Amino acid sequence: MTRPGECRIVTVERRLAAVIKAQVPFREIPAAQRLLRARIAAAVRSLDVGPLGRTFTLWRPPVDGRLDMEPGILVSRGFEPVGEVVPSALPAGRAAHFLLVGSYEGIPGAWQALFAWCAEQRLKLADVNWEIYGEWNDDPAKLETSMHALLA
Numbered sequence: 001m002t003r004p005g006e007c008r009i010v011t012v013e014r015r016l017a018a019v020i021k022a023q024v025p026f027r028e029i030p031a032a033q034r035l036l037r038a039r040i041a042a043a044v045r046s047l048d049v050g051p052l053g054r055t056f057t058l059w060r061p062p063v064d065g066r067l068d069m070e071p072g073i074l075v076s077r078g079f080e081p082v083g084e085v086v087p088s089a090l091p092a093g094r095a096a097h098f099l100l101v102g103s104y105e106g107i108p109g110a111w112q113a114l115f116a117w118c119a120e121q122r123l124k125l126a127d128v129n130w131e132i133y134g135e136w137n138d139d140p141a142k143l144e145t146s147m148h149a150l151l152a
Contacts, residue, residue, distance in 0.1 A: 003099065004099050004100070004101040004144075005098075005099070005100075005101075005113075006098070006099065007096060007097070007098050007113065007114055007117035007118075008096075008097055009094055009095070009096055009097070009123075009151070010094070010095055010096075010097040010148075011093070011094055011095075012090070012091070012092060012093065012094075012095050012148060013092050014089050014090065014091060014092040015053070015074050015089060015090040016049075016074065016075050016076070016077065016078060016087065016088075016089050017056070017058075017070075017072040017073065017074050017075060017087070017088045017089055017090060018040060018043070018044050018047065018049060018072055018073055018075050018079065018085050018086075018087065018088070019040070019058070019070040019071065019072030019085070019086060019087075019088040020036045020039060020040055020070070020071060020072070020084050020085055020086070021068075021069075021070050021084075021086065021088075022036060022068075022069055022070075022071070023066045023067065023068050023069075024066060024067050024069060025065055025066055025067075026062070026065060026066075026067060029067060029069075032069075032071075033057065033071055036071045037055065037071055039084065039085065040071065040072060040073055040085055041073075043082050043083065043085040044073060044075070044085070046082065047075075047079045047082060047085075048077075048079065049075035049076060049077055049078075049079050050075060050076025050077045051076050052073055052074065052075060052076075053073065053074025053075070053076075054073070054074055054132050054133060054134070055071070055072070055073050055074075055132075055133050056071070056072055056073070056074065056090065056130050056131060056132040056133065057069055057070065057071045057072070057130060057131055058070040058072070058088070058090060058128065058129070058130040059129050059130065060127055060128060060129070061127050070088055072088060074090070074132075090130055090132075090148075091126075091128055091150055093126075093150055093151065094150075094151045095148040095149060095150050095151055096114055096117065096118050096121075096123060096125075096148070096149040096151060097114075097146065097147065097148055098110055098111075098113060098114040098117075098146075098147045099144065099145075099146055099147070100144070100145040100146075100147060101141075101142070101143070101144050102140065102141055102143060103140035103141070103143060104140075104143065104145065105140075107131065107145060107147075110145070110147055111129075111147065114147055114149055115149065118149060123151055124151065124152040125149055125150070125151065125152060126149075126150040126151060126152040127150075128149075128150040129147070129148065129149045129150070130147075130148050131145050131146065131147045131148070132145070132146040132148075133145055134146070
């Protein structure tokens with residue numbers, strides 16, 4: 001188990017998801033996250049996807065100042081697309097992992113720490129990254145975000 005603030009390599013299994021794919025300028029990411037998550041939440045209520053899991057955001061390195069991202073929620077089984085909500089999956093394989101405990105404002109710094117550790121370890125990245133959000137907590141100091149960078 002990864003301790004908060006620790007980087008390590010983990011093996012992850014493929015996990016099914018319902019997502020909305022988007023390319024978003026950096027300054028619009030927080031607003032886009034809120035908007036797209038509301039749309040996903042509304043859509044999954046009408047889908048037969050079994051029990052729902054955690055919410056997450058899968059992303060790839062930015063191009064021209066835009067982040068290629070897939071905010072979503074883990075689902076128990078596949079489904080047919082409904083509007084902009086489409087089936088996807090978190091990948092399987094080896095990944096560098098970092099557990100952030102604290103406010104979401106710490107996410108950019110946590111990614112920097114994880115990528116710096118990967119560079120120090122001479123790990124080759126697959127350019128597929130994701131963060132899984134823990135249970136909501138009114139105390140930002142207790143929020144948990146599990147961050148993964150897939151290894152090539």
